[in-house]
Structures are given as structure tokens and as C-alpha cells.
Amino acid sequence: xxxxxxxxxxxxxxxxxxxxxxxxxxxxxxxxxxxxxxxxxxxxxxxxxxxxxxxxxxxxxxxxxxxxxxxxxxxxxxxxxxxxxxxxxxxxxxxxxxxxxxxxxxxxxxxxxxxxxxxxxxxxxxxxxxxxxxxxx
Amino acid sequence: xxxxxxxxxxxxxxxxxxxxxxxxxxxxxxxxxxxxxxxxxxxxxxxxxxxxxxxxxxxxxxxxxxxxxxxxxxxxxxxxxxxxxxxxxxxxxxxxxxxxxxxxxxxxxxxxxxxxxxxxxxxxxxxxxxxxxx
Numbered sequence: 197x198x199x200x201x202x203x204x205x206x207x208x209x210x211x212x213x214x215x216x217x218x219x220x221x222x223x224x225x226x227x228x229x230x231x232x233x234x235x236x237x238x239x240x241x242x243x244x245x246x247x248x249x250x251x252x253x254x255x256x257x258x259x260x261x262x263x264x265x266x267x268x269x270x271x272x273x274x275x276x277x278x279x280x281x282x283x284x285x286x287x288x289x290x291x292x293x294x295x296x297x298x299x300x301x302x303x304x305x306x307x308x309x310x311x312x313x314x315x316x317x318x319x320x321x322x323x324x325x326x327x328x329x330x331x332x333x
Numbered sequence: 334x335x336x337x338x339x340x341x342x343x344x345x346x347x348x349x350x351x352x353x354x355x356x357x358x359x360x361x362x363x364x365x366x367x368x369x370x371x372x373x374x375x376x377x378x379x380x381x382x383x384x385x386x387x388x389x390x391x392x393x394x395x396x397x398x399x400x401x402x403x404x405x406x407x408x409x410x411x412x413x414x415x416x417x418x419x420x421x422x423x424x425x426x427x428x429x430x431x432x433x434x435x436x437x438x439x440x441x442x443x444x445x446x447x448x449x450x451x452x453x454x455x456x457x458x459x460x461x462x463x464x465x466x467x
Contacts, residue, residue: 214350221357228364237395237433238386239461242449263442301442307398308438310445311381311464318385330446 240314242327258298259288259322261313263305265332269313278312285320296324303330371395372423375408378437383464392461393430394423396448398440404448413444416451424455435463 261281262270269276271284285297297317301310310327317325374397396416397405404411406419424430432452436445445462452460 214354218350218354218357221354221361225357225361225364228361228368231370232364232368237389237392237461237463238383238466239389239392239433239463240383240386241459241461243460303441303443303446305442306438307436307440307442307445307462308381310442311383311436311462314462315381315383315385315464330442 240311240318242314243325257292257295259285259295259317261285261297261299261317262331263299263301263309263313265302265304267306267309269309278309278316281313281316282320285317285322289320289322295322296326297322298326298328300328301330303332372407374405374435376403376405378435378463379439380435380463380465381438382467384467386464386466387461389431389433389461389463391429391431392433393427394420394432394457395435395463396420396432396452397435398437398444398448400437400439402440402444404444413447413451416448417455420452420455420457424457430457432457432460433463434460 259271264270264275269278269281271281271288276284288295297313299310299313314325317323371393372395374395376397376399378397378399395406399405404413404416406416406423411419420432434445434448449460
């Protein structure tokens with residue numbers, strides 16, 4: 197009787213108790229699940245020319261878009277509806293496919309306008325967009 | 334002999350934890366690897382829709398500009414003059430971080446310029462403006 201029971205008891209004692217490790221692993225798992233953020237940021241890259249001489253774009257080849265204090269978009273001296281920016285840039289892009297878009301914002305212009313112009317330009321196929329130092333600063 | 338049989342029965346009743354442990358470990362490793370610890374700016378901004386927006390999976394430093402042209406980083410309002418310091422500090426913690434500016438629709442370009450200049454001075458190469466996807 198004794199002989200038959202003894203080996204089983206012994207085997208039970210030899211087995212490592214996994215419970216504390218399981219506790220720790222579960223706590224770590226819960227911590228990482230809770231702190232996981234999964235942020236999906238979407239955005240547009242902006243690059244500003246480094247050289248200060250690009251402050252006043254004299255290059256006739258670039259498509260210059262002015263954003264005025266009153267939140268209007270100006271291309272070539274004409275005020276343009278935000279929905280028509282894409283068509284205008286497309287036309288100018290067709291005239292000179294190598295021309296980059298240069299945006300000259302006023303300091304009081306809203307950022308919404310800037311993003312709209314950048315987006316329109318990218319939709320028109322011009323991905324070379326640069327931003328000058330703001331006017332009125 | 335009867336007792337032995339009972340002990341065997343008990344052992345068979347015990348649940349085998351090994352497959353569950355495997356699954357738990359794989360989940361743990363997944364969450365450790367994907368953990369990014371992004372410091373949220375802590376304010377809600379109204380973003381502009383953009384059709385050509387690109388996903389920024391490496392965005393780690395988030396700077397928000399609110400409607401009233403306040404700058405928020407890591408749930409704190411930051412003075413325009415100390416944005417550079419703050420960005421440098423965050424960049425030191427996360428050298429590969431990309432900066433994403435969450436600029437509100439109604440915020441002015443002046444504040445955006447201040448933030449972009451500060452990022453440039455802090456040594457950030459790539460700055461993006463956050464938009465909402467259409």
C-alpha cells in the first residue's frame with residue numbers, strides 16, 4: 197500500500213509550481229493591453245526652405261499661392277475659391293510640369309486653409325510643396 | 334490499490350495549462366512589441382479633411398495647437414518660448430521620433446510657425462501636420 201502511494205506524492209512535489217509566474221505574466225499582459233494605444237495618425241509632411249533668400253520667391257517658374265489675412269487664397273493675383281484651387285494648380289502644372297508649389301501664408305491665416313491648399317496641390321499631382329516664412333510677421 | 338486508482342483519476346482531472354500559457358506568452362510578447370508609449374497632447378482639435386493624407390506610423394511626438402492658439406504637449410499647456418526645450422526633451426527620450434502637429438482648423442499660421450521653427454531648432458528633420466482622413 198505504502199509503496200504504491202509514495203512515487204505519486206514524490207512526483208507531485210518535484211513539479212514546479214507555476215501559479216506565481218502565471219500571476220506575474222497575467223499582470224504584465226493586462227498592463228500592456230491597457231497601455232497599448234494604437235494611434236493612427238494621418239498627416240501631410242511639411243517642409244520649409246532653410247535658406248532665408250527663399251523668403252521672397254522670385255522664381256517665376258513656381259506656382260505661388262498666397263494665403264491672405266482675410267483667409268482668401270490668391271493665385272497669380274486673383275482670389276480663388278478653396279474648391280477651385282485644385283483646378284487652378286492643375287492648369288498651372290500642365291503649363292510647366294516641373295514647377296513646385298510655393299505657399300506664402302499670412303500669419304493671421306487659418307491653418308485649415310493651409311492644409312486645404314496642400315491637399316489640393318497633392319490632388320493636382322504636385323507633391324513638391326514648400327512653405328515660405330509667413331507674411332506680416 | 335484502490336487508493337492508487339483514485340490518485341490517477343485526480344491527475345487526469347487536472348487541466349493541462351501548457352497551451353494556455355503558450356497563448357498568454359505570445360499575447361504578452363505582442364503587446365510588449367507594439368507598445369509605443371505615445372504621450373498624447375491631451376486636447377481635442379478639429380482637424381481638416383485631406384484626401385491625400387499619409388499614415389504616420391512612426392509619429393511619436395505629438396504637439397497640439399488649439400482653437401485659441403495654445404500649444405499643448407504631453408497634457409500640459411506649453412509657453413511658445415519653451416516649445417523647443419520640450420521637444421528636445423521628448424526627442425532625447427525617443428531619438429527616432431517624428432513630430433506630428435495637430436493644428437486646429439481655427440488656429441492661426443503664426444503659432445504653427447513658432448512650433449515648426451522650434452522643432453527645426455530642436456533638430457527634428459521631419460514635421461507633419463495631422464489631418465483627418467476622408
